[in-house]
Amino acid sequence: MSQLRKEFNQGPRTLRQQYVSVDFVVVGGGLAGVCAAIAAARKGLEVALVQDRPVLGGNASSEIRLWALGATSHMGNNNRWARESGIIGEILEENLFRNREGNPVIFDLLLLELVHREKNIQLLLNTAVLDADIISDSIKGVKAFNSQNSTLYDIRSPLFCDASGDGVLGYLSGADFRIGAEDKQEFSEKFAPDEEYGQLMGHSIYFYSRDTGQPTDFVPPEFALEDITEIPRYRRFNAKEDGCNLWWIEYGGRLDTVHDTEEIKWELWKVVHGVWNHIKNSGEFPEAENMTLEWVGHIPGKRESRRFEGDYMLNQSDVVEQKSHYDAVSFGGWSIDLHPADGVYSDDNGCHQWHSKGVYQIPFRSMYSRNVSNLLVTGRLISASHVAFASTRVMLTCASNGQVAGTAAAVCNKHGLLPRELAKEENVSLLQQKLLRSGHFIPGIPQAGDCDLALSADLSVSSTLSLQSLKPDASWQNLADRRAMMIPVPAGSLPVFSMIFRACENTTLEVSLRRSDKHFNHTPEIILDTQTLVLQKGEHAAVVEFNTDWPDCTYAFLCLEVNNKVDVALSSERLTGILSLAQKGNAKVSLGSRQEPEGDIGFDAFDFWLPERRPEGKSFAIDFSNPLAIYQPGFMKNGLQRPVKKTNAWLPARDDRQPRVTLEWAEPVTISQIGIHLDNDFDHPMETVQWGHPERVTPFCVRSYRILDARGNTLLEKRDNHLSFNKIQLPNAVTTRKLIFEFDRDGIDHPAIFGISCY
Numbered sequence: 001m002s003q004l005r006k007e008f009n010q011g012p013r014t015l016r017q018q019y020v021s022v023d024f025v026v027v028g029g030g031l032a033g034v035c036a037a038i039a040a041a042r043k044g045l046e047v048a049l050v051q052d053r054p055v056l057g058g059n060a061s062s063e064i065r066l067w068a069l070g071a072t073s074h075m076g077n078n079n080r081w082a083r084e085s086g087i088i089g090e091i092l093e094e095n096l097f098r099n100r101e102g103n104p105v106i107f108d109l110l111l112l113e114l115v116h117r118e119k120n121i122q123l124l125l126n127t128a129v130l131d132a133d134i135i136s137d138s139i140k141g142v143k144a145f146n147s148q149n150s151t152l153y154d155i156r157s158p159l160f161c162d163a164s165g166d167g168v169l170g171y172l173s174g175a176d177f178r179i180g181a182e183d184k185q186e187f188s189e190k191f192a193p194d195e196e197y198g199q200l201m202g203h204s205i206y207f208y209s210r211d212t213g214q215p216t217d218f219v220p221p222e223f224a225l226e227d228i229t230e231i232p233r234y235r236r237f238n239a240k241e242d243g244c245n246l247w248w249i250e251y252g253g254r255l256d257t258v259h260d261t262e263e264i265k266w267e268l269w270k271v272v273h274g275v276w277n278h279i280k281n282s283g284e285f286p287e288a289e290n291m292t293l294e295w296v297g298h299i300p301g302k303r304e305s306r307r308f309e310g311d312y313m314l315n316q317s318d319v320v321e322q323k324s325h326y327d328a329v330s331f332g333g334w335s336i337d338l339h340p341a342d343g344v345y346s347d348d349n350g351c352h353q354w355h356s357k358g359v360y361q362i363p364f365r366s367m368y369s370r371n372v373s374n375l376l377v378t379g380r381l382i383s384a385s386h387v388a389f390a391s392t393r394v395m396l397t398c399a400s401n402g403q404v405a406g407t408a409a410a411v412c413n414k415h416g417l418l419p420r421e422l423a424k425e426e427n428v429s430l431l432q433q434k435l436l437r438s439g440h441f442i443p444g445i446p447q448a449g450d451c452d453l454a455l456s457a458d459l460s461v462s463s464t465l466s467l468q469s470l471k472p473d474a475s476w477q478n479l480a481d482r483r484a485m486m487i488p489v490p491a492g493s494l495p496v497f498s499m500i501f502r503a504c505e506n507t508t509l510e511v512s513l514r515r516s517d518k519h520f521n522h523t524p525e526i527i528l529d530t531q532t533l534v535l536q537k538g539e540h541a542a543v544v545e546f547n548t549d550w551p552d553c554t555y556a557f558l559c560l561e562v563n564n565k566v567d568v569a570l571s572s573e574r575l576t577g578i579l580s581l582a583q584k585g586n587a588k589v590s591l592g593s594r595q596e597p598e599g600d601i602g603f604d605a606f607d608f609w610l611p612e613r614r615p616e617g618k619s620f621a622i623d624f625s626n627p628l629a630i631y632q633p634g635f636m637k638n639g640l641q642r643p644v645k646k647t648n649a650w651l652p653a654r655d656d657r658q659p660r661v662t663l664e665w666a667e668p669v670t671i672s673q674i675g676i677h678l679d680n681d682f683d684h685p686m687e688t689v690q691w692g693h694p695e696r697v698t699p700f701c702v703r704s705y706r707i708l709d710a711r712g713n714t715l716l717e718k719r720d721n722h723l724s725f726n727k728i729q730l731p732n733a734v735t736t737r738k739l740i741f742e743f744d745r746d747g748i749d750h751p752a753i754f755g756i757s758c759y
């Protein structure tokens with residue numbers, strides 16, 4: 001029988017319509033939206049994730065190809081162990097494992113797989129939200145259109161999250177927003193830009209190039225920029241630089257960055273093809289002869305447009321002074337990074353980046369609309385001034401805030417609250433603790449809670465590493481730069497240090513003991529004591545004893561001044577929470593080894609003390625006069641899952657071949673869920689694309705372990721782990737008086753455990 005279908009004109013038709021009813025709608029599938037949807041779905045909500053593109057990830061996707069960054073700031077500031085954790089942490093660690101070369105197509109796949117795996121998420125790709133149904137101050141539903149299946153969706157829900165970058169839902173629903181920059185007075189922001197600098201950042205388009213192995217021509221399109229000197233910084237182009245390195249090909253900061261996007265895109269295409277024409281055809285880049293244009297973005301990456309007003313607007317002083325908020329739920333640590341509105345056509349530097357001395361909290365009151373009662377906002381839409389936004393806008397911060405939005409939706413759903421009610425002092429710990437239980441990090445807020453059965457257990461371990469020395473490995477570091485070791489020293493335990501030096505002639509060396517003003521920071525601005533070592537020519541040990549008290553538990557910085565006649569002996573042993581540093585700059589994020597603000601712009605002057613990226617970055621070889629008790633078993637119960645003022649980790653003794661942690665209860669307890677927090681090097685930024693990484697799993701991360709019950713039955717055997725947070729749902733709840741965790745040392749020198757919780 002024929003399959004032919006004929007339809008004759010019976011008047012206008014309507015598009016196919018599909019009705020969707022869920023607990024939570026997330027608009028926008030950038031990293032913020034992805035994390036919001038996953039967080040809510042994992043807490044049991046039925047979620048619709050509506051994304052107008054064929055892939056997820058927004059600016060991090062293969063469509064735009066930005067490397068996602070956050071508080072680690074490419075390891076270029078003093079934010080130690082600051083990588084975002086929780087869901088975005090899982091994404092980064094999984095991406096490192098599968099894609100350490102940084103292929104953007106593999107990153108797309110990973111995001112699609114993670115979302116696809118969540119049975120509670122209805123993923124609507126290629127579907128753009130275009131209308132909202134509002135009653136009073138509340139959103140009842142959204143309409144969205146999918147051009148691929150020609151379907152109009154009517155999506156209903158009690159709670160919504162706008163993660164769309166430009167804030168389409170917030171805009172349609174009447175939420176209060178801003179676009180542009182506040183003046184200096186409103187929040188006393190000394191860095192607020194003037195009209196000349198411009199009040200909005202523009203879009204960018206990236207390109208990739210490739211060596212074909214043979215001479216390759218390039219005929220530019222007619223619309224390519226002809227005169228490269230229209231770009232004042234054109235001499236900075238270099239045939240080998242592409243992708244994220246050319247972030248400063250930016251345009252549109254003087255236009256309407258929502259509605260003028262197509263116009264901005266054409267201008268950016270003009271510039272990109274003009275730049276490539278210059279590289280290929282000006283004769284100034286003979287090394288480009290065999291190179292071809294591999295890929296050019298079709299969609300511009302958007303930096304800035306609307307910001308929505310919540311009950312609190314984060315501002316410059318929150319970031320710089322690291323203010324504390326009772327409703328802290330997330331954190332940032334990227335510099336305040338503003339760009340001139342003229343972008344690529346500006347004579348000025350492409351950006352001005354000013355760092356804080358450490359990470360800062362972000363309050364929940366900045367993550368919902370102040371006038372649309374059931375609207376959470378996340379990603380780059382949060383309630384922040386233009387200046388504070390210049391820091392919160394990076395994707396790992398956005399993604400962390402996404403997890404907050406999804407978790408908040410789940411808590412609101414469970415307790416019958418609206419976001420504003422959840423933000424009240426008496427309620428917000430519900431959200432904070434839910435976040436912390438999922439591996440999310442909030443500076444200054446430890447995981448706590450009566451439901452964690454591990455807290456009521458007797459905890460014992462097979463052994464504990466007491467740090468007496470880091471043994472030399474016959475390698476040396478010349479002191480051409482200032483160098484330092486960060487050592488977490490317990491209150492009252494300042495040891496005498498002994499190090500080995502090699503001097504090419506008789507000389508002296510200044511050694512100082514420093515710490516941070518704020519004990520939770522890692523900027524060693526306070527000098528407590530300085531000693532001058534007299535070094536004879538040759539190799540010998542020197543003892544350093546400081547004349548100072550050590551009343552608080554915090555990091556000690558043992559700093560060696562510059563003397564290029566001297567080498568210090570190194571150790572290959574890398575231990576959780578101990579780092580060697582150099583006072584230097586990272587050109588990607590700062591102008592030099594010291595931050596010196598230009599005029600009175602509201603930032604601190606301070607030195608950058610940076611670790612080297614692995615596989616570099618050996619410790620100094622040191623003997624401590626008294627063993628340092630810095631890996632105590634009790635740390636596993638303190639609710640802090642990364643080094644801050646101390647290591648917060650338990651490490652077994654070096655000769656303990658089968659490290660074990662035992663939890664014992666006076667009465668049998670029933671456990672169905674276990675969380676184990678491991679060390680996957682929170683200092684490593686794990687840039688998602690383009691940037692290669694030395695290994696798939698960091699050398700600190702426990703790869704395999706077993707969990708046994710009181711009778712020695714194996715409840716779980718884990719192999720090939722590469723994640724810092726292992727959340728284990730036991731197939732059947734167990735009732736037991738004892739759990740034993742056996743950690744293997746295969747592939748790692750020092751298994752480190754930050755915490756174990758049982759529910």
Ligand SMILES: Cc1cc2nc3c(=O)[nH]c(=O)nc-3n(C[C@H](O)[C@H](O)[C@H](O)COP(=O)(O)OP(=O)(O)OC[C@H]3O[C@@H](n4cnc5c(N)ncnc54)[C@H](O)[C@@H]3O)c2cc1C
Pocket residue numbers: 027028029030031032033050051052053056057058059060066067068069070127128129130163164165166168202203204205244247300301302303378379380381393394395396398
């Ligand atoms: C050139 C450039 C360089 C940058 N450099 C970095 C960097 O190095 N590292 C870093 O971390 N950050 C960087 N940023 C900042 C960062 O990329 C953005 O601030 C970030 O992507 C914001 O995340 P988001 O999830 O809020 O939005 P997005 O990543 O923009 O995601 C929003 C998603 O919502 C979708 N959407 C929009 N409208 C609709 C609709 N109507 N219906 C459904 N879906 C919709 C969009 O298609 C998009 O996929 C840079 C930005 C630019 C432009």
